[in-house]
Structure formats: structure tokens, C-alpha cells
Amino acid sequence: MRPKSWVMFILLAICLINSAALAQDPARFPKPEFESGYQQPPTQTPPPRSTGREWMDVFVLAVALGLTSYFALKKRSRRAIWAMAVFSVIYFGFIREGCVCAVGSLQNVSAALFLSDYVIPLTVLAFFVIPLIFTLFFGRTFCAAVCPLGAVQDLVMVKPVPVAGWLQEVLGLFRYVYLGFAVLFAATGSAFLICRYDPFVSIFRMGNDFGMMLYSIGFVALSIFVARPYCRFLCPYGVLLGWMSQLSKKHLTITPDSCHVCRLCETSCPMGAIDKPT
Numbered sequence: 001m002r003p004k005s006w007v008m009f010i011l012l013a014i015c016l017i018n019s020a021a022l023a024q025d026p027a028r029f030p031k032p033e034f035e036s037g038y039q040q041p042p043t044q045t046p047p048p049r050s051t052g053r054e055w056m057d058v059f060v061l062a063v064a065l066g067l068t069s070y071f072a073l074k075k076r077s078r079r080a081i082w083a084m085a086v087f088s089v090i091y092f093g094f095i096r097e098g099c100v101c102a103v104g105s106l107q108n109v110s111a112a113l114f115l116s117d118y119v120i121p122l123t124v125l126a127f128f129v130i131p132l133i134f135t136l137f138f139g140r141t142f143c144a145a146v147c148p149l150g151a152v153q154d155l156v157m158v159k160p161v162p163v164a165g166w167l168q169e170v171l172g173l174f175r176y177v178y179l180g181f182a183v184l185f186a187a188t189g190s191a192f193l194i195c196r197y198d199p200f201v202s203i204f205r206m207g208n209d210f211g212m213m214l215y216s217i218g219f220v221a222l223s224i225f226v227a228r229p230y231c232r233f234l235c236p237y238g239v240l241l242g243w244m245s246q247l248s249k250k251h252l253t254i255t256p257d258s259c260h261v262c263r264l265c266e267t268s269c270p271m272g273a274i275d276k277p278t
């Protein structure tokens with residue numbers, strides 16, 4: 001793990017320990033009272049589903065991860081990855097209405113760890129764990145095309161502008177802060193922040209209140225010109241995947257046997273995700 005990741009890991013651990021202490025005494029962390037008349041946006045949840053259908057989703061997730069890993073690492077097919085991204089947006093996004101999703105599942109796990117009366121459904125736990133396991137063995141193939149949030153940003157990206165390295169580093173720190181708050185709020189039973197402020201769920205469910213719709217449209221518009229802004233600057237689950245990926249032995253490499261160290265790829269990736277060739 002890189003030094004920066006260690007620092008973030010330690011900060012998160014401190015945050016988790018604090019959450020545990022707070023969770024023992026929920027009265028110490030009451031829901032804030034707003035006197036300004038501000039109305040919190042409601043957390044959108046789809047109607048309950050049958051257990052069989054939920055396990056079906058887990059099965060689809062595992063198959064999609066297997067296929068994407070194969071297409072990315074063995075076939076090295078950009079077209080196949082693109083097709084998987086379209087599938088994920090349609091199935092996990094529009095058909096399943098963005099729920100359950102791996103990104104949000106980290107809140108269920110936090111609640112289960114710290115709230116004695118919260119029971120996490122096994123299917124939700126599977127959504128949290130399976131992408132992490134795949135990342136451990138194959139790198140972040142979940143982000144490549146299986147996560148509907150990442151896929152939708154990829155599909156709308158038209159003309160990404162490069163983001164300066166230092167700015168990307170600074171904005172990327174928000175992911176750690178968001179992760180800390182998401183865990184804290186879930187662990188104290190206050191709110192599921194990730195679900196409440198999910199920028200794409202209003203699109204997947206084709207409706208929400210005016211403010212949230214505006215927020216979603218703004219994020220989609222931003223994704224046209226900035227490659228995967230949610231993934232790079234906000235996604236808390238991406239932090240966990242990033243840590244897991246650093247333990248992974250297998251990573252996608254650029255033309256492994258024929259790199260001439262021309263370094264063109266350094267500037268060609270819109271996400272700034274390509275390590276400098278050595």
C-alpha cells in the first residue's frame with residue numbers, strides 16, 4: 001500500500017472506532033434539527049422484492065464480474081467491455097433501479113457491525129463482498145463495466161477534459177471524507193448518505209423531487225466533459241476497491257510485451273489512471 005493509502009487507512013480506522021463508541025449511545029449523535037425549514041430529501045427505496053429475485057441478482061453480478069474479468073484480462077476487448085457496461089446500466093440500473101448496489105452496501109455492513117438490532121440480508125452482504133474478492137484476484141474489473149454508476153458515466157462521456165494531476169489528487173481526497181461520513185452516519189443509524197445522495201438513482205428510477213433531479217442532471221452533464229467524476233472524486237466504495245486492488249497480483253497492463261516507453265498512454269487515459277511506464 002502506498003504511504004498516502006496508509007494514512008487514509010489509519011484515518012478511516014479512527015473514524016470506525018469513533019463510530020463504534022457513538023453507536024453504543026445513539027442519543028449522543030441525534031439527528032440534526034433544522035430550524036430553517038429545510039426538508040431533507042427522502043431516501044428513495046424501491047418496493048421489497050422476493051428472496052429468489054435477490055439471489056438471482058447476486059448470480060447475475062457474479063457472472064457479469066466473471067465475464068468482464070475475462071474480457072478485460074484475457075480477450076482485452078474494449079468492445080466487449082462496452083457491451084457489458086450497457087448491460088449493467090440496463091439491468092442493475094434501470095431494471096433493478098440501482099438497488100441493491102455494491103457502493104451502497106457498505107452502509108449496510110457498517111450498520112450491521114455497529115447497530116445491535118440491525119440484521120444485514122445475506123444478498124446485500126454478497127453484493128458488498130463479491131466485487132472485493134474479484135478485485136483481489138483480477139483488479140478492479142467491477143469498476144470497468146459491472147458497476148452501473150461507473151458504467152453510466154462511461155457511456156455519457158463524450159469529450160473529457162484532462163484534470164491536472166495535483167487537482168485530481170486534491171479532489172480525490174473527498175472520497176475518503178465521504179467514506180468516513182457514510183460509515184459514521186450508517187453506524188449510528190442516522191442515515192444512509194450514499195443512497196440519499198446517489199447522483200444516478202433518480203435517472204435509473206426516472207423520478208425524484210426537483211432538487212435531486214437537478215443534482216442528477218448536473219452530474220450527468222458533468223460526466224460528459226469530466227471522465228467519471230463520481231468514481232474519481234466521491235465514490236466511497238472505490239476507496240475499498242482501491243485498497244483491495246493494491247493487494248491484487250493481476251492487473252490490466254498496456255500491451256505488456258511491446259511497450260516502447262513512448263509514454264503516450266500517460267496522457268491518453270481520460271481518468272488519469274495509467275501508471276507511468278518504467
Ligand code: SF4
Nearest residue numbers: 143147150231235238
Ligand atoms: S469507483 Fe465506485 S462508482 Fe465508480 S465504478 Fe467503481 S464502485 Fe462504481
